[in-house]
Amino acid sequence: MEMPTPNPDILARKARIVERLREVLPRDAVIDDVHETRAYECDALTAYRCPPLCAVLPASTQEVSDVLRICSEEGVPVVPRGSGTSLAGGALPTADSVILGVARLTEVLETDYENRFIRVQTGRTNLSVTGAVEEEDFFYAPDPSSQLACAIAGNIGMNSGGAHCLKYGVTTNNLLGVTMVLMDGTVVEIGGAHLDAGGLDLLGVICGSEGQLGVVTEATLRILRKPEGARPVLMGFDRNEVAGECVSDIIKAGVLPVAIEFMDRPVIRATEAFAHAGYPDCEALLIVEVEGSEAEIDEQLGLITQIARKHNPVELRESTNAEESAKIWLGRKSAFGAMGQINDYMCLDGTIPVSSLPYVLKRIGEMSEEYGLGVGNVFHAGDGNMHPLILFDANKPGDLELCERFGADILKLCVEVGGCLTGEHGVGVEKRDLMHAQFSPEDMEAQLRVKDVFDPQWLLNPAKVFPLDVTESRRVA
């Protein structure tokens, strides 16, 4: 993975740029000490690191506007950063860039249960949005695994999903409005507490634009009343294909579970050794969760287990109470940690049509043998969002590169069967150079033109999402 060569002219002007930023921000909100900027050298994609020119931590929309105006005037690239939990390198800086962190923007601005929305500053974490409305039994639906730490700003940047999007959708389906600062410092308000756009759906294109169109400082989010209850059923199968068919049959039967999670044997074994959730030792395991009142849950689980039985499960365990539910979820929730215990791994995020599940799993198995690297599969089966975990040894020379090549092949396979490179993590730098596999030059050009409109100088997170050769003429212009 390459990043553009830092602009020596910007590096030479560091003192002046920092001084100008200090004129508009409190002293402690501009971090330029080379030891302290280390904290911003990477996000959760730790394989790539580079300390920024400096980092700024504005505490208001006005301060964000001031920072962007100055950076625009100085021609300095800006890399927006939520909580730094991106697995795709979305917040990876370059040496000539300013990291704009939203960590000090954490206020709840308005809570409105009657109209079912909350307005927050975007440095607030995902889970604490739900935390702010929980006492009234409301919640914010998108629930990425990193929800304890990840910021709403990053959720909007990457259009984050989670385990429950089969029913509730992803960030873009739950985002009603934003306050956003454009690169030249202009503050715009888009959407609000009402539904849908009056003109072009700018909100729709901003969500998921990976911080390349503007810096979102405030967000109006849809909140929902919590369901009365939820309970899962666990089912084990002796073949991946059968588990895939079962998923398809459940969906066709008209049940809409809130989550359908899939784990294969390597993951089942690792989590069992780690968390002792009592999972059966089988080829494929599904956890299907439904919501509602006790009676509604019974009705839906009854239907689901009836369908599952037709596929001869090796295990079928319906939760009857909170304790059993927690036990069923225990293994799934610790799957990533468990895999990390036994090995270094790279987590992929491609999405495939649900109908291609058996074929893709078989091909991943074959490729695993060809590459000589193990793979565990744990993912959201209801929506086809896969998370293959490729195991490698970070201390073994060449293993990371081999792993990346294997990962690229899996993602290309996802595209081949009608899916995409990334379902919820974003492109960042990680999948940037694979974009040609999914998009024609014309497809990409159409997207670049959108950035031309929002950020004509190409200063916002410029070296991400699109292959560098595709964006070069714009970035150096």
Add this chain to the structure above:
Amino acid sequence: MMNPVTEAELAEAVAGAPGPLRIMGGGTRPIGRPVAGELLSVAGLTGIELYEPGALTIVVKAGTPLAEVEAALAGEGQRLPFEPMDHRVLLGSTGEPTIGGVAAANVSGPRRIQAGACRDSLMGVRLVDGRGTVIKNGGRVMKNVTGYDLVKLMAGSYGTLGVLSELSFKVLPVPEAVAVLLIEGLSDEEAVRALSAALGSPFDVSGAAHAPVGVDGAPVTMIRIEGFADSVAYRAEALKTLLAGVGEIAVETDPEKTAAGWRWVRDVEGFAGQPGDVWRISVKPSEGPRVGAALQAQGLLYDWGGGLIWARVAEGRDIRPALEGIGGHATLIRASEETRAALPVFQPELAPLAAISAGLRAQFDPRGILNPGLMG
């Protein structure tokens, strides 16, 4: 009139167009400022490309009649989640609505509050931009964050950024049962408060409307729930208990009657054949009654828990002053050509956003030939 039958022909038609084009699917939604230009029909691009019920996915060409899409889905017990409105009744138009027209106008009905708008179910598009270039974006999977989401930008852009050629949608199962709670005689404020209470409950309401003048002339408030039969029965009772103090509540479960009732709301049938302009206004639901009262309307219908107001008002009058200080947006859906030429049909944007919209149009359609001026 140009009538391409393949995407390649469509691209050729746009690339070779000497001047402005008026883009049409089924021609049932004459919405927006009148456009002068050669007619380009997309109705020739038809057919269901792929339908996988087990993956809740359908891919269709843009000119496919909506009725054909809905019939194919119904055959597998599925449907488009967003309950698209049929504009023919309200607008007195004829023809066959196309799926491309539905997407281009982001047409969403009462279920929008629960299942999202058309743009939320739209997973992928293919389109021809103003240069005649074919562009694809999104795909046919629900979770996709690869590159910018131009799918949503296209939904509701009324053919001004590109001519849609193919669309893929997430679909949902048709629920086994439906029940509608009916409350008569509520004022607009009381009704919206009741709808808010229902929508803020855990009972998964999929329709929440209020007609100050219902089919039989009296005010009627409607709350819909859908799902498995036992669950619907349970939730209907739970909602009755929740709303016990509001008024007398009747529950209708006959599938034909409930479907007809919500079609009446969805298609704004009550305004059909009645004089006046018709506006569609989206506001914060609790502001609905206040805005409704300020409109000096001849007819009102509230959907989306009070957040969507359909208003029938005197011809040629801009109602937007009623929104001042409240936010939201208003679109003039039905009016004479003269009125649509004189008043902004779509909500005017503040300067920085207007500049972005204009910039996007210039990028996608540099010659300004795709439905020029339609959105203002």
